[in-house]
Amino acid sequence: MTEPVHRTLGMTDEEYESVVRVLDRTPEPAELAMYSVMWSEHCSYKSSRAWLGRFPTEAPWVVVGPGENAGVVDLGDGWLAALRIESHNHPSFVEPYQGAATGVGGILRDIFTMGARPIAVWDPIRFGSLDQPRNRYLLKGVVAGIAGYGNAVGVPTLGGEIEFADCYSGNPLVNVMALGILEREQLVLSAASGEGNVAVLLGAATGRDGIGGASILASASFDEGSGAKRPSVQIGDPFEEKKLIEACLELYERGLVVGIQDLGAAGISCATSECAANGGMGMDVDLDTVHLREHGMTPGEILMSESQERMLAIVRPEDVAEVLALAEKWEVDASSIGTVTPGGALRVFQDGALVAEVPAASLSEDAPRYERPRERPAWLDAVWADAPDVPDQVDVAGALRSLLDDPALGDRSWIYEQYDHQLFLNTVVGPGNDGSLLRIKGTEKGLAVSTDGDGLRCRLDPRRGGARIVWEAALNVAVTGARPYAVVDNLNFGNPEKPEVMWQFVEVVEGMSQACEALGVPVIGGNVSFYNETGGVDIHPTPVVGMLGFCDPMPPRAPRLDRAEEGMDVWLVGPEHLDDFAGSAFARVVLGNEGGRPHDADAEAGSTVIAHAIQLAGWSPVLHDVSAGGVAVALAEICIRSGVGAVVEAADWRELLCESPHRFLAVLPPEADPSDLSPIRRIATMGGAAIDFGRYGALPLTEATEIWRNALPRRLA
Amino acid sequence: MTIAVVVFPGTNCEHDVVHALGVLGVSADLAWHRETDLAGASGVVLPGGFAHGDYLRTGAIARFSPVMTEVARLAEAGCPVLGICNGFQILCEAGLLPGALVANRDLRFVCRPIHVRVESTDSVLTAAATVGDVLRIPLNSYEGNYVAPAADVAALEEAGRVMLRYCDPSGAVTDPANPNGSMNAIAGIANAAGNVAGLMPHPERASEEILGSTDGRVLLESFVAAATAIPAGR
Numbered sequence: 001m002t003e004p005v006h007r008t009l010g011m012t013d014e015e016y017e018s019v020v021r022v023l024d025r026t027p028e029p030a031e032l033a034m035y036s037v038m039w040s041e042h043c044s045y046k047s048s049r050a051w052l053g054r055f056p057t058e059a060p061w062v063v064v065g066p067g068e069n070a071g072v073v074d075l076g077d078g079w080l081a082a083l084r085i086e087s088h089n090h091p092s093f094v095e096p097y098q099g100a101a102t103g104v105g106g107i108l109r110d111i112f113t114m115g116a117r118p119i120a121v122w123d124p125i126r127f128g129s130l131d132q133p134r135n136r137y138l139l140k141g142v143v144a145g146i147a148g149y150g151n152a153v154g155v156p157t158l159g160g161e162i163e164f165a166d167c168y169s170g171n172p173l174v175n176v177m178a179l180g181i182l183e184r185e186q187l188v189l190s191a192a193s194g195e196g197n198v199a200v201l202l203g204a205a206t207g208r209d210g211i212g213g214a215s216i217l218a219s220a221s222f223d224e225g226s227g228a229k230r231p232s233v234q235i236g237d238p239f240e241e242k243k244l245i246e247a248c249l250e251l252y253e254r255g256l257v258v259g260i261q262d263l264g265a266a267g268i269s270c271a272t273s274e275c276a277a278n279g280g281m282g283m284d285v286d287l288d289t290v291h292l293r294e295h296g297m298t299p300g301e302i303l304m305s306e307s308q309e310r311m312l313a314i315v316r317p318e319d320v321a322e323v324l325a326l327a328e329k330w331e332v333d334a335s336s337i338g339t340v341t342p343g344g345a346l347r348v349f350q351d352g353a354l355v356a357e358v359p360a361a362s363l364s365e366d367a368p369r370y371e372r373p374r375e376r377p378a379w380l381d382a383v384w385a386d387a388p389d390v391p392d393q394v395d396v397a398g399a400l401r402s403l404l405d406d407p408a409l410g411d412r413s414w415i416y417e418q419y420d421h422q423l424f425l426n427t428v429v430g431p432g433n434d435g436s437l438l439r440i441k442g443t444e445k446g447l448a449v450s451t452d453g454d455g456l457r458c459r460l461d462p463r464r465g466g467a468r469i470v471w472e473a474a475l476n477v478a479v480t481g482a483r484p485y486a487v488v489d490n491l492n493f494g495n496p497e498k499p500e501v502m503w504q505f506v507e508v509v510e511g512m513s514q515a516c517e518a519l520g521v522p523v524i525g526g527n528v529s530f531y532n533e534t535g536g537v538d539i540h541p542t543p544v545v546g547m548l549g550f551c552d553p554m555p556p557r558a559p560r561l562d563r564a565e566e567g568m569d570v571w572l573v574g575p576e577h578l579d580d581f582a583g584s585a586f587a588r589v590v591l592g593n594e595g596g597r598p599h600d601a602d603a604e605a606g607s608t609v610i611a612h613a614i615q616l617a618g619w620s621p622v623l624h625d626v627s628a629g630g631v632a633v634a635l636a637e638i639c640i641r642s643g644v645g646a647v648v649e650a651a652d653w654r655e656l657l658c659e660s661p662h663r664f665l666a667v668l669p670p671e672a673d674p675s676d677l678s679p680i681r682r683i684a685t686m687g688g689a690a691i692d693f694g695r696y697g698a699l700p701l702t703e704a705t706e707i708w709r710n711a712l713p714r715r716l717a
Numbered sequence: 718m719t720i721a722v723v724v725f726p727g728t729n730c731e732h733d734v735v736h737a738l739g740v741l742g743v744s745a746d747l748a749w750h751r752e753t754d755l756a757g758a759s760g761v762v763l764p765g766g767f768a769h770g771d772y773l774r775t776g777a778i779a780r781f782s783p784v785m786t787e788v789a790r791l792a793e794a795g796c797p798v799l800g801i802c803n804g805f806q807i808l809c810e811a812g813l814l815p816g817a818l819v820a821n822r823d824l825r826f827v828c829r830p831i832h833v834r835v836e837s838t839d840s841v842l843t844a845a846a847t848v849g850d851v852l853r854i855p856l857n858s859y860e861g862n863y864v865a866p867a868a869d870v871a872a873l874e875e876a877g878r879v880m881l882r883y884c885d886p887s888g889a890v891t892d893p894a895n896p897n898g899s900m901n902a903i904a905g906i907a908n909a910a911g912n913v914a915g916l917m918p919h920p921e922r923a924s925e926e927i928l929g930s931t932d933g934r935v936l937l938e939s940f941v942a943a944a945t946a947i948p949a950g951r
Contacts (some may be wrong), residue, residue: 418830
C-alpha cells in the first residue's frame with residue numbers, strides 16, 4: 001500500500017484532518033502542498049510557540065518586536081536598526097557550501113524587507129571534532145559558502161563564534177545573524193493593504209530547487225539516507241541578490257512599495273498568504289505570470305519552490321510601470337503575479353482554472369500548536385555528580401599550552417580572514433575581539449554586536465546556561481563601550497517529541513528570559529531550530545544569543561585586544577567563584593571532564609560589572625571578557641595580540657582557570673587607579689617575553705603565539 | 718572638479734570610495750555602467766566588488782559594459798583612471814593594463830591588512846608618495862594573484878611601471894609577505910603614460926584613523942591631485 005500523500009510531505013494524520021476541517025472538504029494537491037509547508041515546524045513554530053511568549057519583548061525603544069521579518073529598534077535622531085537571526089543547520093549538513101551560502105542570502109532578505117540596508121553579518125557555527133575528515137570538509141565548505149556568498153553580495157561578515165563537540169558531528173549548526181540600518185521613514189512592513197493593489201514578484205526565476213526545504217529538511221531528524229535530500233537544498237546566487245538589494249532599496253526610497261515580503265521557506269505560498277493575512281485581505285495569484293526557470297512545473301511545485309533571491313512587493317496599480325522600469329534598470333526580472341482582494345481568501349489560478357482557494361490567515365493562524373510533554377532528563381543527576389575532580393596543584397603554563405591549542409580557543413583568523421569584514425567603512429572593532437563595533441557614518445552613534453552560545457553548559461544546566469550566555473553577550477558589547485540594547489536568539493535543539501528535549505528548551509527559555517529581564521533588554525526576534533538529531537543522537541541544547549549594544553557617542557578610541565603595552569597594569573573586574581569548573585575549558589580540555597553543575601548568573605553582580613565595563617571603555621586601551629579558559633586564556637590573548645608578555649601575581653591557580661561569570665580584564669596605564677570599581681583587583685603587569693605565572697610556570701610568548709595561531713590551521717591542513 | 722566612480726551590477730565599494738574622497742574634500746559622482754559619456758569627469762575610478770558577479774572570470778563581462786568604451790577613450794586622452802581590486806581586474810581584462818589577476822596561491826579569500834612598498838612615483842596613484850614608503854592597507858580578494866608573461870613582467874620592471882609591491886612591515890620583499898603569490902610581489906602597476914593605474918589593496922579602507930590606518934590617503938591624494946590638474950570636458 002502506498003503512503004498517503006500528506007505523510008510524504010511531512011504531515012501527520014491529525015494535521016491532515018485539521019486541514020480537512022479548515023477547508024470543510026478534501027484539499028486539492030496544491031492546497032495540501034501549501035499547508036504541509038506552512039504548518040511545518042520550521043514555519044509554524046508549532047512545538048515552541050507556547051513557550052516563546054515568556055521572553056520579555058517590550059522596551060520604549062522597540063519599534064518592531066518579534067513576528068515581523070526582523071526586529072527594529074530606535075537609535076534616536078531618526079535612525080533605526082534592524083536585527084535578525086536564523087539557522088541553516090540541516091541544509092548545511094547535506095550540502096555545506098550552498099547550505100551556508102543560502103543562509104546568508106535568506107537573512108539579508110529579512111533585513112532589507114524591512115527597508116533597511118544590511119550592513120553586517122555574523123555566523124555562529126558548531127561542528128564535530130576536526131579529527132574526523134567529514135567534519136573538516138563541513139567546516140571548510142561552510143566557511144567557503146559564507147565567504148563566497150557574503151563577499152560577493154557585498155555585505156561584510158564580522159565573524160561569529162565557533163565550538164566543537166561530538167554531538168554536532170552528525171548535525172553541524174550554521175546560524176546566521178544580520179544587522180541593518182535605516183531611517184525611520186523607510187521602514188516597511190509585510191502587509192498587503194488596499195484592494196486592487198498589485199503583487200509584483202521580483203528577482204530570480206522560480207525553479208524546482210529547494211522544494212520541501214522547510215518541511216522535509218528543516219523539520220525532521222536525519223538518518224543514513226540524508227544524502228538523498230540534497231535536491232531539497234537551495235542554490236544561491238549572490239549576484240542576483242546584490243541587484244535585488246539595490247533595486248528594493250531604491251523602490252523604498254522612491255516610496256513605490258506599500259508592503260513587501262521576502263520569499264524564504266515555503267516560497268510563494270508563504271509570501272502571498274502572509275502579506276494578505278497581515279493586511280487583513282485576500283489575494284488572487286495567477287501562476288501563469290510567474291517567471292519560471294523550467295517548463296511543466298505543477299502548481300504545487302511553483303507554490304512550494306524555495307528558489308532563492310525573490311521578493312514580493314505590494315504596489316499601487318498606478319506605480320506598477322515605474323516599479324517594472326526600475327527593476328529593468330537594475331537588471332532584475334519582475335512580474336505582476338497577483339491582486340489584493342477583499343475577503344481574506346487566497347485564490348491561486350493556473351491556465352485560468354482555480355487550483356487552490358484557502359483562507360489566507362489559516363495557513364499561519366490555524367497551524368497546529370503542541371504543548372509537548374516535558375521531563376527532566378533522568379541522566380542529569382549522574383552528570384551533576386560527575387563534577388570535575390580539581391587537583392590541588394596545577395601547572396598553569398602547561399594547561400595554557402593545551403588550551404591555546406584547542407580549536408575553539410585558538411586563533412580564528414583562518415576563518416574570518418576569508419570574510420570581507422571591512423566593507424562600508426563602518427568596522428571600528430572587528431573580528432578577533434569580544435564584540436564588534438560599527439560606526440554609523442555622519443553620527444556619533446555606535447552599534448556593538450556579539451553572538452554567544454555555550455552548548456556544554458546548557459547541557460549541564462539549561463536554565464543557568466541560558467542565563468549565562470545572555471550575560472556574557474551583554475558584557476561583550478559593554479567592553480566596547482555600548483550598553484546592551486536588544487536581543488535576538490536562535491534556539492537550536494534536538495527532537496522536540498522527546499520530553500527531555502522539550503524540558504531543556506523550556507528551561508533555556510526561562511534562563512534567558514530571566515537574564516534579559518534583569519538587564520532590561522528586550523528580545524526583538526528569534527528562531528527555533530528543532531530536530532537537530534541524527535541517528536537518534538540529539539545535539540546539546542544550543543541557544544545562540546545575538547546581542548545588540550548601542551552607544552551614543554562612541555568611545556573616542558574603543559578598547560581592542562592589541563593595545564596593551566609594557567608597564568601597563570592588568571586588573572580583574574568582577575566577582576570570583578574559585579570552584580566554578582563545571583563546563584569549563586580546563587575541565588574539558590585538560591581534565592577530560594564534561595560533568596558537574598555550573599554556577600548560576602548573578603544579576604546584581606552582572607549589572608555592576610557591565611556598568612564598570614562601559615565606564616572603563618571610555619579610556620582603557622584594552623578590555624577583554626573572561627570566558628572559556630578563564631583569566632589565563634584571556635590574558636594570553638591580550639599578550640599575543642599586543643606582542644608583549646605579562647607577569648602574573650596569583651595566590652591560587654584556580655584564580656587563573658576557573659570560569660565564574662561576570663568578569664573581564666582591564667589593561668590600564670600604571671598611574672590609573674580604578675579601585676573604586678569594586679569588585680576589582682590588580683592581577684598582573686604587562687612586560688617581558690613570557691606569560692609568567694610565577695610558581696605556576698611560565699610560557700614563552702613566542703611559543704604561546706605559535707600554538708595559538710596554529711590551533712585551527714594545523715587541523716585543517 | 719568631479720570624479721566619476723563607475724558602478725557595474727555587483728560593484729560594492731562605490732560608496733566607500735565616494736566616502737574616502739569626501740574625507741579628502743573631493744566630490745564624486747556614481748556613474749552606472751550603461752552610461753556612455755563621462756566627459757564631465759576629471760578622473761575615473763573603477764571600484765572594488767564583483768562586477769556582473771565575476772561570472773565567467775573577474776572582469777570578463779564588465780569589459781563589455783557600455784561605459785568601458787568611454788573609459789578607454791578617456792584613458793587614451795590622458796585622464797586619470799584608477800582601478801581598485803575588481804577595478805584593477807577589469808582594467809586588465811579591458812587591455813588598459815597588462816597581465817591578469819588569478820586565484821590566490823592558497824585558494825582562499827584574503828581579507829586583512831597587508832604592507833606594500835612604493836616602488837615608483839611616476840603614476841597618478843603614487844605621485845604624492847615617496848619611493849620606499851611602506852603603507853599598511855587592507856587587501857580583500859580571492860583573485861589577487863598578479864600574473865603576466867615573464868617578458869611582460871620584465872618590461873614592466875624595466876620601465877618602472879610597478880608602483881606597489883607586497884612587503885613585510887620593515888619594507889623587505891619576502892615570500893611570506895606576499896599574500897597571494899603575485900609575480901614579483903606586484904600589488905599595483907600603471908600604464909606607460911602613468912595615467913592609468915590599478916592596485917589590489919583598498920586605499921579607501923585606510924583613509925581614517927578610526928578604521929586603523931590612514932596609509933591609503935597618500936594614494937588617493939595622488940589621484941585627486943592628478944585629476945585636479947587636468948581640465949574636465951574633453
